[in-house]
Amino acid sequence: MDHSSLAGRIFRGIALAMVLVFFMFPIVWILLMSFQTNEQILRIPPRILFEPTLANYEALISGQLRTAAGNLQISFMRNLMNSFLLSSASVILALLLGVPAAYAFARFKFRLGETIAFTLLSFRFAPPLLVLLPLSLYYQQLGLNDTYFGIVWVYQLIALPLILWIVRGYFEDISPDIEHAYRLAGHSWREAFTRIAVPLAGPGIAAAGLLSFIFCWNNFVFALILASADKQPVTVGALAFVTASGIQYGQIAAAIVLSVTPTLLLALYAQRYLVEGLSLGAVKG
């Protein structure tokens, strides 16, 4: 950028800083809060400088929440583990079901194909609260209430349509001739799918998987209604910080930091694959 003037560079710097502050401020503030006691947080005016404490993290990890009204047992770490289990299992199941389905929708025209694809997408339109009551009744009847399997299943409403529609677009962008060429070279259609279509749609599959992981991780209502304490993810578990003796802001902030970290790490890891695939000059030069 050597052709830009000094004023232009300064302006660009300021603009970037403002955007950064706008988006990062809440996250940075929560990070700061997680190292403060409730008293420090509720001080007016708030201060940037404070004596940091690890008490919030200690309380979360040990599961002992000390409040004015006495000690409370919280199962935050278990909730975190639940979140991880539920989200991963949901995404893996949705990928196993969704990627072949996306391929079918992208490559073959079949009767009611578009209708089925749209119906699957329409699960995303319905507000979860609308389906929750009938769903919980069914779940009670089927004995799926408060089971990991039951929650993973209901999470398919979130993950499957997302994966199906994103990955379908990626499959459609791959020239069918590449697969034809692979088959003419003597490979079965299954090999063409696993060795050509899936690797080439890899970035799309990674993006869809990451997005659905985040959506599953952040889901609140399904788990609130369909799971009991020992199966609840962090989103529901965070309710425990609203105690009889007040809201534990410090612990909430620390809980947020801990629960954001896995998704953040996953996103950073997946980023490489997202960018890599976009530069594959697939067909023509």
Next chain:
Amino acid sequence: MARLELKAVDKCFGAVSCAKGVSLTVEPGEIVAVFGPSGSGKTVLLRMIAGMFEPDDGDILVGGRSIVDAPPEQRGIGMAFQNFALFPHMSARDNIASGLRATGASDIAAKVTAMSRLLKIEHVLGHRPRELSNGQKQRTALARALIGNPEVLLLDDPLRNVDAKLRYEMRLELPSLLRRSSAAALYVTQDYREAMAIADRIAVLINGRLVQVARPEEIYARPASVAVARLFGDPSINLSEVSPVADQGRLTAAIAGTEIMLDRNERETSTRQRCWLGVRPDDVVVTRQNSGGAIPARVVAITPMHERAVLLLRFADGSEWLAAMAPEALEAGADEEVFVQFAPEAALLFDHASGERIGLPPRRQAA
């Protein structure tokens, strides 16, 4: 090696018919070009042989065995695609070797090296397709199609996406490359020059029908119909509406009011039948003096084209013809009055209604 036979193959997509009773035989070691305007069904024909579409009716045989129900991987076919269709996540070496790996062939590396040497791409074998030039991509795709020694080779306009210089180079190389493999080769192209340069025979496909299958020079000299005559030749053939008159063993017709002698009365032309008269621009002779029986015309424009000068001529009735000649042979300048002639045997007559050629003009050399 095996011969490829198409027997009365039909294919429709909805209301659009892409192949109507196409029958064609390609001998082992023979190159047949499938030539036709875009949308004539060339690619669909190739894809039916490759197994991407099934024909609605008819049969496709390789070595006398029907392959219609076999999946693509069991048909023993090598194919080069117009858009190359290389596997973008594999190196050129793996692209070429992919067919050999599937069959579990021995000394894959040696075969890939030999094939890449033949196609002059050994130095880029380690590159991914996106790092290759279009010419190298096409050579890689050809190597991939050829390496398995397939019984049938399908080439879907392989030179469409490479630049002009490379296209000329490949036109010279391809016939010998294809003949090495002694496969029955079908070569789809939209360029009549390419078809004439590469093929032993040309199958002209128009609207899903094979209109003419013949040797290149035969098609050029004796096109089966007006449509075929129009497709072959650049600048394209001159066509005038005439009503020939047979009289005392002579056949004459009036063009722009001038009586022109056509061929001897060997043609089965009834008099007063309306016809299209076709004369190739290369056969048109333009002179400044009327040596008798020539059509007066005015030179409207002169354009250089493929090392030739192309003259746009306008007759008294307003109709226009083209004449092509070597620039040295050019006698007249723009806007001059000239006289136009052609040898009687150069004239082709086509039925006005059906477009089919009438009679058989004597053989002559292709231009």
